[in-house]
Structures are given as structure tokens and as C-alpha cells.
Amino acid sequence: MTSSAAMLGPCAMDIAVTRDVMERIEREARAAHPRECCGILLGTAQRIERIVPAANVHVSPETHFEIDPQALIDAHRAERNGGPMVVGYYHSHPDGEPHPSATDQAMASGDGRIWAILGKRGMMLWQDDPLRFHALSYEVVEV
Numbered sequence: 001m002t003s004s005a006a007m008l009g010p011c012a013m014d015i016a017v018t019r020d021v022m023e024r025i026e027r028e029a030r031a032a033h034p035r036e037c038c039g040i041l042l043g044t045a046q047r048i049e050r051i052v053p054a055a056n057v058h059v060s061p062e063t064h065f066e067i068d069p070q071a072l073i074d075a076h077r078a079e080r081n082g083g084p085m086v087v088g089y090y091h092s093h094p095d096g097e098p099h100p101s102a103t104d105q106a107m108a109s110g111d112g113r114i115w116a117i118l119g120k121r122g123m124m125l126w127q128d129d130p131l132r133f134h135a136l137s138y139e140v141v142e143v
Contacts, residue, residue, distance in 0.1 A: 015114065015125060015138045016047040022123065022140055028053050029092035029118050035061040038091040040075045041114060042084040047141075048114070050084060056091075064103060065091040088114030088128075098124040100133045108133065 021041075028037040028051075038056045043049040054071035058064040067089060075086050093101065098119035100108070108115075110130035117124055125136040 015136055016141045017116075017125070017138050018047070018049055018143050019140050020143060021048050021051055024051050024053075025090055025092075025116065025118055025123065029094065032056070032061075032092065033094050036063070036065040036092050036094060037118075038065040038067050038089065040067065040071060040086055041088040041090055041116060042075070043087050044085060045087070048087060048116070048138075049143075051090060062094070086113070088116065090116035090118070092118040093120070095120055098122060100126055105133065 025037075025039075028039065031037070036056055036058075037053070039054045040052040041048050041050075042052065052071060052075055055068040056065045057068050058066035075083075078084070079086050093099075096119050098117045098121065100115065100117065104115070104117075108128045111128055112130075113128050114136065115126045115128055115133065117126065125138050126133040127136055
């Protein structure tokens, strides 16, 4: 059985992200401030098309994030039943940079999924490779 993360493979080329996804993540981050927002990225190996906002259930949501486990279960179940692929996750660093923090790196599973991190100076995409995060380039596209 092939996992969706394995299907992503190394991302040597740009990933497309819809303008709607970018705008929704920015709105989620503003609404959650000063807490970190978080959620799930859906789409294909070449394109992030949707997000599923999730509750940040971490006990310290101002400095950490933990996606509500039920949201993860639901997204993976929907994918197995023919729904959109879970390509990764997003979260915000309300007053920080859009780079993986030491905590992000410690908590990462190395599963190859994409992490979108929105900081005070914009958003960056990262691939969670087994040894470390790799920055990805992306292009904002219309729907």
C-alpha cells in the first residue's frame, strides 16, 4: 500500500497553492492571534487546493500547535474513501518567522508531507523529510 506522503516524493519543482488557500490561512491566523492556528492541507502532489481548519488543542496554543486528532482522523478517512489527498499541515507563528521552530523539528515525523508556516513576514512551505525540513518554492494560482 502506498501512502499519500510517499506519493508526494521529493519536491524539486514549484508547488501550486491556490489564492483561496493563502487567503484562508491568513484569515485563520488573524482570527487565532495571539494563538497559533493550525489545520490540514488537501490537494495533489503538485497543488494545494483546500484547507481544513482544525482546533489547536495544545495546552500552550500561544507557542505550540497540535491539530485536533479527530480532524486528522476525519481527513485521512475521507482520503481513503476517495476524497482529496492529505498533502500536509499548516500552522502560524503569530509573532515569529515562517521557519520550522526547534519544537516543529522535534515533533516532525519525517513523512514527506508539506508544512505551510505563516509568520509575521509571510508564508513558507517546507517538506518534512526524514532528516530535516527542506524549503519549497511555490506559485500562487487562481482556482
